[in-house]
Amino acid sequence: MRRPFFSTFLFIVAALSADAQPSFEAPAPSATPVLDASLRRAAYLRRVDEVLDWAAGGGNARTDDPARLDLAMIAARIVRGQDLPGCSQRVIDLMREPGTGPFWMFPSVCIAYLGRDRLSPEALASIRTAWRTTRQMRGDTENHFVMYYLSLYLMAELYPDEPAESWYTGKSSAENLAEARAFILHWIDVTTTLGQAEFNPTHYIGEYVIPLQFLANWSRDPAMRQRGRMMLDWLFAELAANTLRGVLRGPNSRTDEGSVIERWNAMASYFSWLLFGHTPPTAGYSGWGLYFAPLAKNYEVPEVIYRIATDRRSDILQRDRARVRRFWRYSDELSPAVHKTNYLRKDYAVGSTRGGRIDPLQSHVWDVTWAEADPRGKHNTLFSLHPHSASEIIQASFVFYPEPMIKGVTFEGKPSYDSPDKVMGSSPYEQVFQDLDTVIALYDIPAGTRFPHINGFFSKDLTDVTEHASGWIFARGGNAFLAYRPLAAYHWIKYLHYTSGWAKTRLDLGGRLLTSPHLRNGTIVQAATADEFPDFAAFQAAITALPLTFALDPTPTVAMTTLRGRALRFTYGQTPVVDGRAVDYGRWKLFEGPHLNAEIGGRRLTLTHGKLERVLDLNTLTITDRVNEVAAGP
DSSP: OOHHHHHHHHHHHHTOOTTSOOTTTSOOOOOSOOOOHHHHHHHHHHHHHHHHHIIIIISSOOOSOGGGOOHHHHHHHHHHTOOHHHHHHHHHHHHTSOOOSHHHHHHHHHHHHHTTTTSOHHHHHHHHHHHHHSOOOOOSSHHHHHHHHHHHHHHHHHSTTOOGGGSTTSSOHHHHHHHHHHHHHHHHHHHHHTOOSSOSOSSTHHHHHHHHHHHHHHOSOHHHHHHHHHHHHHHHHHHHHTEETTEEOSOBSSOOHHHHHSTTOSHHHHHHHHHHOSSOOOGGGGSGGGGTGGGGGGOOOOHHHHHHHHOOOSOEEEEEEEEOOOOOSSOSOSSOEEEEEEEEOSSEEEEEOOEESSOTTTOBOEEEEEOOSSOTTOOOEEEEEOOOOOHHHHHHHOOSOSTTTTHHHHTTTOTTTTOTTOOOOOEEEEEEEEETTEEEEEEEOOTTOSSOSEEEEEOTTOEEEEEOTTSOEEEEETTEEEEEEESSOOEEEEOOEESSTTOSSEEOOSOEEEEEOOSEEEEEEEEEEGGGSSSHHHHHHHHHTSOEEEEOSSSOEEEEEOTTSOEEEEETTSOOEETTEEOOGGGOOSEESSSEEBOTTOOEEEEEETTEEEEEETTTTEEEEEEOTTSOOO
16 A cells, blocks of 8 residues: 555655755754754754755756656645646646555645645545545554544545535545544544554654644644644654654564664654754655645644753653554453563663564564664664564454465565564564663573574674673674673574565675574673773673573573662563562553653643643643743753
8 A cells, every 4th residue: 555655755765956955965963952942943944944845846856747746745835835737737637546545545635735725626626536436445553544534534524514425435524524533532542541552663653643733733623633732742752752862762563674773764763853853864754754844834842842852861761551453363352551661871772562462563672772973874773582473463463364474464565574584573472571771581482483583683883792701792882882691502694684665685784683593592681881881891891790590491581680780580471570579560650751651541641851841631632831940950
C-alpha cells in the first residue's frame, strides 16, 4: 500500500536543486537551547518555510511539467498560492486513478481542505468522486486505523448530510461520522489510559501527528479540535522525553533496518528538527513530513516540551507503560502490558522493554545509544537480540491466512524478517532487565527453534574494541565507555544491510555481528561516560573488578554488582531482584519520571521541567499551564 509513495519519495530526494542547501545537507545545528520564546518561535517558522519552499519547488520539484507533482507538492503550492490552475488540473489527473487505504486517504483529505477556496470546482469534485467510487482498505495496524478513521471523520464533516450511495462505505455521511468518531474517542481513551501499542515508533510518529494536526485545525466540533491539540502535545512530549540530542533511541515498537542501526535516520528526527531545532532533518524531510508543514504554523510546541527535549542538566530515569498490539490468536491476553525503562545521560542513553513478544516484525527491544554531534551516517548503538522467525507469532497479530507466512512478509517491506543475521525484532525467548545503565538480556531458546542463536550488533563507529581475557568486550562510542559481556562462546560475522523495505540485495556498511550459537545464552552491557574515569584502562579495571557470577544451565541466571553499586539478580522466567527486593512491575504507572507523569487509567498527563508545568486532562479536555515558584531548577 505504501510502495507508490516510497517511489515518489525517492524522486523527491533525487530532484534536489543546487540553488539552496536544505537543512538535511547543511552542517548540524547547535544543541544549545533557545530560551527566548520569540527567537525560538521565529526559528521554528523559518524551518516551516524551508520545508514549504522546498516542497513547492524552490529546491525540490522545479519543473514546468505538472505531471511530476504529487499531493505533498500540491499541498505546499496551495499554501504558497503558486500555480493554482496547474494544481487543480494535476489533482484531476491524480484522482482518475486514486489510491486505496490510509496512506492515500490522509493526503487527499489534506488537499480537499487546503483547496476548498483555492482549487477549481472540478478538482474538488474529482476528490469527492474518488471517495465515492474507490473502496478504501482500513489496514491492520494501529497507525492504519488512526489515519483511516481521522480521514473518514474529516471527509464526513466536509460533506455532511449526503446519502449512503455517495460514499465508498455504503453508509451516509452521518453514519460514517459516527463510526469514525467512536474509533477516535476509543483510541484516545486507550492511549491515555493503557498506552500505545506502537510506542516510540521511529517512523510512524508522522502517521499519528499529521492526521491529528488535521483534526486540530479542521474539525467542526470544538471538542474534537481540542482533542487533536492535546494529543499532539501528548505524542510530542513522549518524543521529547525519549530522544538524545534529538535522536529517538530504543526501545521501539516499530522501526526498520535503517533506523535501528543509524538511530537518527527516521522520521522522528524530522520532527525533532522541526519542533526543537537541535538535530538535522532526514533527507527530503522524511517524505510524509511534508504533509505536516502546511498547517505547522498553527501549532506552537509548549515551552515545557521544548525544554524537556533540549535542556538537560541532570540524568533522567523514566519508567513507563505501553501495551502490545492486539493478539488475535495464541494468547490469553488481548494486549499485554509493556514495561519500558529509559535512562538518559549527556553522553549516552540506555533503553529497554522486558522483552518477549511485542510487534512480531519491526520491534526493537533494547539498546545503548551514544551521543554524536552530527549523527548522520553514524551507527551509534549497541544491542543484542534473538533473530526470531515463526509463522505462529505473525499469525497471533494478523488475521489473514497462514499460507503466505513466513516468506510473504519479506516481500511486503520487511525483507530481513526471515534472515538469521537480522538486527530487528522481538522474541518470546528473550527476557531483559535494565537498572540505570546496566542491561541484562537472557535467552532460553527451545531446541528446534528456527535460528537458534543470538546476534550482538557492533557498530562501525565503535573504537578501541578490546576482547579482554576476562570475557568482557570493551569499546568506546563517542564519549561513552561500553562493556559487553557475552555469556556463551561466539564468533564474528559481517553485518549486511537492507537499504530499504523493498531491497532485494544487501550492502556491507561496516559493522559486525557477534553471533553466539547457544540455546541458553545472555548478554550484559554496562555503560559509563568517559568523564567518570581517568582513562579507558581505568574503566576496564573497574568493570573486571565488579562481582559477577552467572550460569546458563539449567536456566540462565546472572548475579552482579553494577558500576552504580547496585546488587542485581536476574533469572530467566523470574522477577528481577535489586538490592534484595523484587521489582514490582504491578506498581508501574503510565509515565513516571522527572518530566512525564501519568497514572494508569488516568487520562491525565503532567509535564514538568523545572518550574514549568503543563497538565493535559482528557477527562475535562483542559490544558493547564502554571509556574511552580518553589520547584527546583531543571
